[in-house]
Amino acid sequence: MKKIRLFAALLALTLTLTACGKEQETTTPDAPEDGGDAQKEMYVIGISQYGEHASLDNCREGFLQGLEQAGLVEGVDFTYDYQNAGFDDNIATQIGQSFSAQDVDLMVGIATNSAVACFAAAEDKDIPVIFTAITDPVQAKLDSGNITGTSDKLPVEAQLDLIRQLQPNAKTIGIIYTTSEPNSVSTIEEYQEKAGDYGFTIDAVGVTSQAEVTQAADTLIAHDVDCFSNLTDNNVVGVLAAILEKTNEAGIPVYGSEVEQVKLGCVASAGIDYVQLGIQTGLMAAKVLTGKASCADLPYETISEYSLYINSQELDAMGISIPEALAGKTVEADAA
Amino acid sequence: MLDLLISTLTQGLIYALISFGVYITYSILDFPDLGVDGTFPLGAAVTAVLLTRGADPWATLAASLAVGALAGLLTGVIHVALRVRNLLAGIITMTALFSINLQIAGSNLTVDRGTDTIFTAPLTMSLFGGLTLMQRKLVVSLILVVLVKVLLDLYFRTKSGLLLRAVGDNAGLVTTLAKNRGVVKVVGLMLSNALVALGGCIVCHEQRSFSATMGTGQLVYGLAAVIIGVSLMNFYAASPLARAMRGAGALRYLATPAGTTAVIAGSILYKICIQAALNAGLPANMMKLATAALFLLVLVLSGRKGEAIIHA
Structure with missing residues (x-):
């Protein structure tokens, strides 16, 4: 009797799930909005995001804005299927494959692991893939083939310059990074290469998981670093609040790598705006979708403009004042 | 829809x-x-490094089997020789491998499209x-899996394979036979980890990438697949249809499927459930909860060992 119940339950579960799946799949691609040009083919875009994360969410928002700026209207010119892998590589793989099976016109991979999974899934049908929020597309081997996008490479020199101006006497910058994130590893290399030019030494502590981050922060505080600088390292940014608690107590300023971190309580950042990055990505995607260009024609882009975001409250708390050279060039993070 | 199924x-x-x-x-x-x-990412790490260095794709299969067996040997030695509890022995190996995998691969590694995999x-x-x-x-994976299944079924019938089964069922018997239980356990662990690393190798070929975090949750996946598969096969084996076939000469082989067949069925069914949940728009954040619920449901409904015909 038990066995029959098991079988029935499993069968019911599978059937319900597949039934829901089918229903969604048939309604998404062909549901023209009222008043829309029903005859025209609607582009279907599959968006695969690696996890829930303010910067990545901003990328996605920006991407959709970019499409609109290029004159594509959601529900008329395109529909999109947004899937989030919850930082699970296996789910990212299945998301890519389900996009390929749906024959989407374009896949968007937000963050490296999702982009790599989309690119692997798109290989067979040669579906174009657009990525964003990847620091080093060359290292990730996403720089050739039917793929292009935008890199969120940090303006390292601008950050070093900013720290030098705000803390003229500082000597050591402490950085926590995840050893398995290629983005972080390549950025640390750049920091170490360029720190000397600004009179800094870098004290980098590697971690392998989020659980080790606060201990790494304690280590750096014990090393008496003059400040912390963050990368766009997901593990580190994820527990930024806990790091800030420790550094505030020790009176050590923390510099962020983008505006969201400054809003959270970092003192300042020479950072990129992920919404802007997303918009740039959306504009590229629009060219590929409408056939104005192919991915091969569009080399991947980095955002050249960055802003100097500050958090005045935190700067005051650390006793740092804005030097005249920077006056007027900074943006209050809360207002950004 | 057919593509998704494939x-x-x-x-x-x-x-x-x-x-x-x-x-x-x-x-x-x-x-x-x-x-x-x-062990799963270990197989992928070795494969990714070998592929990017231009090794023959087929050689990576042998290499990952070998490193996987070594990892199993490590767990076995920690458990048998150093007398560490089985759960802890596995945890120690898993923790050590995280660093070793990163040492092997450097960091997350991608294999570019120009490099041949076993699929190209x-x-x-x-x-x-x-x-x-x-x-x-699909075809290459099917051939590989069927090949491994047949080899495993044959192995379970050899003396070594029978001893392996005896250690889990009735450890005392093995000692009575004047065989060393520890050695049998180590052999089993080596075989098991070799296969897991082979899985990592094929995933790396398929995804063209290694990531340090890809191993998270693989044991749970494997357990779920084994339990779903074995429970379903037991249900089938106890059904009147299978009972009837068991009495009917040649058909009796179809009536009692091998454990390995059950495992393949369980693995496929489990992936179908995940894909269906994704397609139904279940948020990714809920995925693990859904997995846990499915897992628990199967465990409870199958009533664990009971009158099981196939082992679970």
Whole structure:
């Protein structure tokens, strides 16, 4: 009797799930909005995001804005299927494959692991893939083939310059990074290469998981670093609040790598705006979708403009004042 | 829809290799080996490094089997020689492998499209060149999994294989036979981890990438696949249809499917459930909860061992 119940339950579960799946799949691609040009083919875009994360969410928002700026209207010119892998590589793989099976016109991979999974899934049908929020597309081997996008490479020199101006006497910058994130590893290399030019030494502590981050922060505080600088390292940014608690107590300023971190309580950042990055990505995607260009024609882009975001409250708390050279060039993070 | 079915089946088949490994440790040896979460990316790391260095794609299969067996040997030695509890022995190996994997691969590693994998190698192309890549992936995975299944079934009938099964069922018997239980356990762990690493190798070929975090949750996946598969097969084996077939000469082989067949079925079914949940729009954040619920449901409804015909 038990066995029959098991079988029935499993069968019911599978059937319900597949039934829901089918229903969604048939309604998404062909549901023209009222008043829309029903005859025209609607582009279907599959968006695969690696996890829930303010910067990545901003990328996605920006991407959709970019499409609109290029004159594509959601529900008329395109529909999109947004899937989030919850930082699970296996789910990212299945998301890519389900996009390929749906024959989407374009896949968007937000963050490296999702982009790599989309690119692997798109290989067979040669579906174009657009990525964003990847620091080093060359290292990730996403720089050739039917793929292009935008890199969120940090303006390292601008950050070093900013720290030098705000803390003229500082000597050591402490950085926590995840050893398995290629983005972080390549950025640390750049920091170490360029720190000397600004009179800094870098004290980098590697971690392998989020659980080790606060201990790494304690280590750096014990090393008496003059400040912390963050990368766009997901593990580190994820527990930024806990790091800030420790550094505030020790009176050590923390510099962020983008505006969201400054809003959270970092003192300042020479950072990129992920919404802007997303918009740039959306504009590229629009060219590929409408056939104005192919991915091969569009080399991947980095955002050249960055802003100097500050958090005045935190700067005051650390006793740092804005030097005249920077006056007027900074943006209050809360207002950004 | 057909494409989705093909790629989901492929995933189920590839991950069946991991489930075979879990089947050997958990079901046969009664050894919950958490080392799986480290051995799976180990196979992928070795494969990614070899592929990027221009090694023959087929050689990576042998290499990952070998490193996987070494990882199993490590867990076995920690457990048997150093007398560490089985659960902890696996955890120690898993933790050590995280660093070792990163040492091997440097950091997360991608294999570019120009590099041949087992799905695009000359041998594969000469046999199945007419198929699309997606179909080739299915066919090659199917051949590999069936091959491993047949070899495993044959192995379980050898003296060594029978001893392996005896250790989990009735450890005393093995001692009575004047055999060393420890050695048998180590052999089982080596075999299991070799298969898990092979799974990691094939996933790396298929995804063209290694990531340090790809091993997270693989043991749970393998367990779920084994338990779902074995429970379903027990249900089938106890059904009137199977009972009738058992009395009918040649058909009796169909009436009692091998444990390995059950594992393949479980792996495929589990991947189908995940894909269906994704398609139904279940938020990714809820996925693990859904997995846990499904897992618990199957465990409770199958009533654990009971009058099981096949081992779970």
